[in-house]
Amino acid sequence: MNNERLLSLFCELVQIESPSRDEAAMAKRCARELSEMGFSVEFDNSVQATGSTTGNLVAHLPGTCPGHIVLSAHMDTVQPCTNIVPIVEEGIVRSSGQTILSADDKAGIAAIFEAVRTTLEQSVPRPDITVVLTTCEELSLLGAGALDINLLPEGAPCFIFDADGAPGTVIMGAPCHRSFEAHFLGRAAHAGVEPEAGISAIQMAASAIANMSLGRLDDITTANVGVIEGGSETNVVADSCMIKGECRSLDIKRADACVSAINDALDAAADRFGGTVEYTWREDYGAVNYGESHELVCQIKRACKRAGVEFRPHISGGGADANILCTRGVKAITLGIGMTNFHSVDEFISVSDLQACARLAFALIAEAADPIRS
Ligand SMILES: [Zn+2]
Structure with a gap:
């Protein structure tokens, strides 16, 4: 492992501006790096679906022994990401404080x-290696959702370097995500002259929300109403009101139960006030749920041992590319890379975590080529 080269590449990558939907410059730089190493690089046709300046990058390098492995990270970042200046001080890389650092997820790519x-x-035996770098991860996983799965080797384990937590952190579980949009329709009337002729859509929405269980419903299930819009003037009984919300759970049955409870509250409110409600649900992605004895997890455990990093199983409350890819039949799992305070101008990563992350990626490749038998 060349630690100097690793740090210098990381610092170079963070300086390439790549907000979601504008990852072309970053993609070009990554394609160059991969081509130099002998990969054949291609881009999928996800641009139409994502609106990005580039497709997802998929690169293949044939192995020297049986086996295959997919290593993945995302190229886009949140804002503010213009003129990022990485500062390395006392073993920590941070931004100047005006921008994010974009260790999320350029530390993953550099590693x-x-x-x-x-x-x-090192000319050690290596399996077929596929590198997948997605776009628009920060936009509800748009890039992974549009990824051309046919470009991936079938059945290959896919390790995604994109979680907080020290290297060795493994996201064993992450909830499914379902979101809804509901439109209440009432009847408009003058609020002072003949309010009894009106049916308030806002009151229906309020009643529905008041009868929903929201927040943390149990240890693995959450629900939220995050948007409400409706009405025009204070002297008009509002004839329409829209709300948007979501539920998440590690357990599909509990997510189903949460969805029907929300639907019941919506219907009951419309009935009670004599209006109507129309609602639609979208399954944004399914859950990730790996047991300790799952083959992917065992592979990571063995690689952690090789790399000298501690195996740290973790359950996440949020979704990642792995959720989308698992839903689409890829054996994908997310790994911690040590980024801290990500999505903020206080984001940083320690040089030692960056190095541990690269060692772990190296160990995963070695493990795929020549599994430790225990
Ligand atoms: Zn990320």
């Missing part, structure tokens, strides 16, 4: 590249 370079330099 993958260094791991592959080291594998090639």
